[in-house]
Amino acid sequence: xxxxxIEFLAEKFPITIVPNFAQEKLYLISGxxxxxxxxxxxxxxxxxxxxxxxxxxxxxxIPPWMDxxxxxxKKEEESQSKVFTEMPCEHYLVVAQLLLSAAPEDIPxxxxxxxxxxxxxxxxxxxxxxxxxxxxxxxxxxxxxxxxTLLEINSIRPFLPHAFDHLHRLxxxxxxxxxxxxxxx
Amino acid sequence: MSxxxxxxxxxxGDEGEAMTASEVLQKLEEAWITERIxxxxxxxxxxxxxxxxxxxNQMTENLKRCKKxxxxxxxxxxxxxxxxxxxxSYLRVRLEKIERFAHYLLEKEANTTEESLAVLxxxxxxxxxxxxxxxxxxxxxxxxxxxxENLRTFDAAKMSVKPNMDSYIFLRAKQETQGVLLxxxxxxxxxxxxxxxxxxxxxxxxxxxxxxxxxxAVTLI
Numbered sequence: 001x002x003x004x005x006i007e008f009l010a011e012k013f014p015i016t017i018v019p020n021f022a023q024e025k026l027y028l029i030s031g032x033x034x035x036x037x038x039x040x041x042x043x044x045x046x047x048x049x050x051x052x053x054x055x056x057x058x059x060x061x062i063p064p065w066m067d068x069x070x071x072x073x074k075k076e077e078e079s080q081s082k083v084f085t086e087m088p089c090e091h092y093l094v095v096a097q098l099l100l101s102a103a104p105e106d107i108p109x110x111x112x113x114x115x116x117x118x119x120x121x122x123x124x125x126x127x128x129x130x131x132x133x134x135x136x137x138x139x140x141x142x143x144x145x146x147x148x149t150l151l152e153i154n155s156i157r158p159f160l161p162h163a164f165d166h167l168h169r170l171x172x173x174x175x176x177x178x179x180x181x182x183x184x185x
Numbered sequence: 186m187s188x189x190x191x192x193x194x195x196x197x198g199d200e201g202e203a204m205t206a207s208e209v210l211q212k213l214e215e216a217w218i219t220e221r222i223x224x225x226x227x228x229x230x231x232x233x234x235x236x237x238x239x240x241x242n243q244m245t246e247n248l249k250r251c252k253k254x255x256x257x258x259x260x261x262x263x264x265x266x267x268x269x270x271x272x273x274s275y276l277r278v279r280l281e282k283i284e285r286f287a288h289y290l291l292e293k294e295a296n297t298t299e300e301s302l303a304v305l306x307x308x309x310x311x312x313x314x315x316x317x318x319x320x321x322x323x324x325x326x327x328x329x330x331x332x333x334e335n336l337r338t339f340d341a342a343k344m345s346v347k348p349n350m351d352s353y354i355f356l357r358a359k360q361e362t363q364g365v366l367l368x369x370x371x372x373x374x375x376x377x378x379x380x381x382x383x384x385x386x387x388x389x390x391x392x393x394x395x396x397x398x399x400x401x402a403v404t405l406i
Contacts, residue, residue, distance in 0.1 A: 001221055008270070009214075026257065028264050029240050031207045047267065048260060055256060142367055142379060143388040145355075150406060153355055153386075160388070161353035168351055168390070 006151050010091035011047040011098075016061035019052065046098065053102050060103045065089055066096065068109040071116040078123050084147040093121055093151050124152055132160060139167065209236050210268065215404060217275040222355070222405040223398075224391055225348035226282045226290060229306040234272055241265050279309065287313045287320075288345030317341065350392040357386045360402045367393050 012030070018041045025034040033044050041061055044052070052058040065071070065088030078085050089095055096117040104110045128148070135143055145153065204212075213233045220227055248261055283290060283305070291313050294305050305313065321339055329337050358381035367377045367389065381387065381397075386406065397403045 001218075005221075005274075008267075009218075023257070026260065028261070029206050029237075029244060029268060030210050030264065047263065051260070051263065057256070141369065141377060141389070145386050145388060146384075148386060153406065157355075161355075164353040164388075165349065165351065168353075172351075 001154055001157065003151065003154065006091075006154055007094050007098075009150070010094035011045065011050070013046050013091060013095070014043040015046045015049045015063065015095075016041050016043055017049045017052060017058040018061060019058040021057050046095070050098060050102050060099060060106050062099065062107050063089065063095065065092070066099070066107065066113055068112045068116065071113060071120070075116055075120050075123070078120055084124060084127065084145075086147050087149055090149055091151070092149065093117065121152075124148075125155060128152060128156065132156060136163065136167070206236075206240050209233055209240075213237055213275070214271060217271050217278075219398070219405050220275055220278045220282075224352040224354070225350060226279065226286065226304050228302070228304050228399070229279070229309065231306040231308075234275070237268055237272060241268055280312070282348075283309055283313050284316055286346055286348055287317050288341050289347050291317070292345075350395070351390050353388055354391050355386065355388050355406050356394060356398075356403045357406050358383055358403050362397060362402050365393060365397070 018039060019036040020038050021036060022038055023034060023036040025032055030045070033048065034042070036042065049058070049060060053060055065074075070088075074085070074088065096113065099107060100110060100114055107113055213230065216227070216230045216233065244261060244265055248258055251258070290305060291310070294303065294310060297303055321341065324339060329339060361383045362381040365379045365381060367379060369376050379387075379389075381403065394403055398405065
């Protein structure tokens with residue numbers, strides 16, 4: 001899968017907006033949205049919220065986890081822990097990226113938030129890389145990766161699954177040739 | 186009113202279960218993700234696809250009737266584009282796999298008698314057959330006619346490509362499953378039994394969990 005497809009999937013998730021216009025309910029195929037009243041916050045899918053923001057028809061409410069302090073705490077936690085910690089949002093990188101590009105003024109301390117999110121991403125990816133190296137060395141057959149987000153998993157695709165396919169094929173071939181040798185004897 | 190109401194659509198007719206459009210869309214999205222990641226062709230969801238296409242057509246009709254509400258129109262159009270993207274990507278992935286595994290899939294289809302287990306939809310079966318015959322006639326006219334008599338046979342069975350059921354894939358367990366048996370084919374006697382907790386994510390071979398995928402206990406990510 002591409003990163004763009006994962007962004008596409010992330011865009012379905014809800015975000016709170018505060019519209020500056022009035023509109024009755026919109027009956028979208030994926031669900032009802034609205035009614036829109038100026039100044040009253042409501043939830044819409046991210047792709048809709050982004051579009052409305054770009055047209056200047058609303059203000060975005062930043063999700064609570066995107067606060068500079070909370071992110072700094074999370075980053076601390078992540079760097080202290082040897083395993084992966086639970087991320088505040090499954091698509092934290094995508095959401096941060098979209099919000100920072102569409103509405104940087106709506107976010108307090110946007111530079112800090114940007115650096116913190118990027119740092120967290122880098123931390124987790126480096127942990128992922130070292131654990132992948134470990135895993136291949138011990139020739140594991142199955143791995144549990146509970147708290148990895150979709151984008152992180154996608155970053156090691158297709159390398160990791162293909163590597164395992166090859167290892168599996170090689171060991172299987174070695175086994176069957178060993179079998180056929182013993183059968184000949 | 187120009188906006189279409191959320192329709193209640195009849196589901197796959199076994200229990201006459203009704204699904205809303207958004208549920209159908211959700212299921213179609215899951216089918217799309219599964220198809221992208223799975224090494225083999227999954228069961229066809231032509232009902233979901235047809236249903237969504239209907240919805241899109243209905244919506245487009247409604248939009249035509251309603252003139253120039255500017256941004257409401259744009260929003261509905263955006264959503265239609267998103268759905269159309271999912272549908273075309275889904276169908277494109279399936280066609281790719283059908284072309285790659287055409288012979289194997291047709292053989293499997295010939296051996297499946299139950300409708301609900303069918304992997305190829307009727308249109309796809311026709312497509313696969315046409316593809317194989319075009320390929321064969323192409324090879325005939327390009328090469329085989331011109332080579333000596335004894336080399337002229339075209340053995341489709343020898344040329345068929347089978348999907349690699351041992352590919353590794355990432356999955357998430359939707360329900361708690363105990364005792365998934367991972368057989369060890371490398372003869373080192375390392376058969377493993379794994380318990381899958383709800384919500385946990387794993388990396389393992391496709392073959393041991395394909396039955397779980399079909400029963401809905403896991404989903405590919």
